[in-house]
Amino acid sequence: MSLVFYTNPMSRGRIIRWMLEEAGAPYETRFLRYGEEMNSPAYAAINPMRKVPAIVHNGHVVTECGAICLYLADAFPEAGLAPPPAGRADYYRWMMFAAGPWEQANVNAALGVNVTAEQSRMAGYGTFDRALDVLLSLVPEDGYMLGEKFSALDVYAGSHIGWAIEFGSVPATPEVEAYIKRIRARPAALRAVELDDAAAAEYGPVRS
Incomplete structure (x- = not known):
């Protein structure tokens, strides 16, 4: 190997x-x-x-x-690090959301690209605020994004959230901070x- x-x-x-x-x-x-x-x-x-x-x-x-x-x-x-194949709907959905709409929205915001209401229909993320709301909805009160079991989704989307907090594009709410602290404490x-x-x-x- x-x-x-x-x-x-x-x-x-x-x-x-x-x-x-x-x-x-x-x-x-x-x-x-x-x-x-x-x-x-x-x-x-x-x-x-x-x-x-x-x-x-x-x-x-x-x-x-x-x-x-x-x-x-x-x-x-x-x-x-992945759910069983029959249980991967949310896993694939939110991995691709983080890789596509969220990263596009976050990078555009960092670059000062302002998407108008008319342009939002073309932008894959719609508006930054909408993408942010969806991202924050993934943060669990306890456990991990797919429930009790840690997965690759926590590595990928969790990394995006952690960096976005550092750059100020995601609010450091107690729930978000607790989640990031939880995943960053893993030995790996x-x-x-x-x-x-x-x-x-x-x-x-x-x-x-």
Whole structure:
């Protein structure tokens, strides 16, 4: 089994680091600096978008954070990070919501892109406030997004919520803060932060 993880410690790759640690499978990390290394022909052959993260598992390339989380949950089922196939409706629905409408809405807001009422029909997220309301509806009072069992959805959507709190686009309500504290206290999450923080000084402070 070969599993190679391409990342930068100050990027969305932190989501995948956490997911890999939750999966519990051995993997090799290859850090890429922003600029020449990430834009090299060698890496472009893996991800033509020239973005991190990416994984190569047994010769198969997977890019895009949401897709990598879904893939790893299926590739390593013993970790129990995905519901049984018959119970995946909410799992797929909210993973794709976080990867699509929420990320689009959040990035546009950060860039100062103001969508008019007329344009909201074209925008996949409608309006930022609507997307935010839906995101907050996923935060459980206790347990995890799919109930009592932690899943890849908590890694992916939970990471988005945690970062959005740091950037001020999600309100730090007691319920939201308690949820983020709960998932970030997991041993795999703590290991992932330690690994990436240790590499951050060498590989740069810029987020992708």
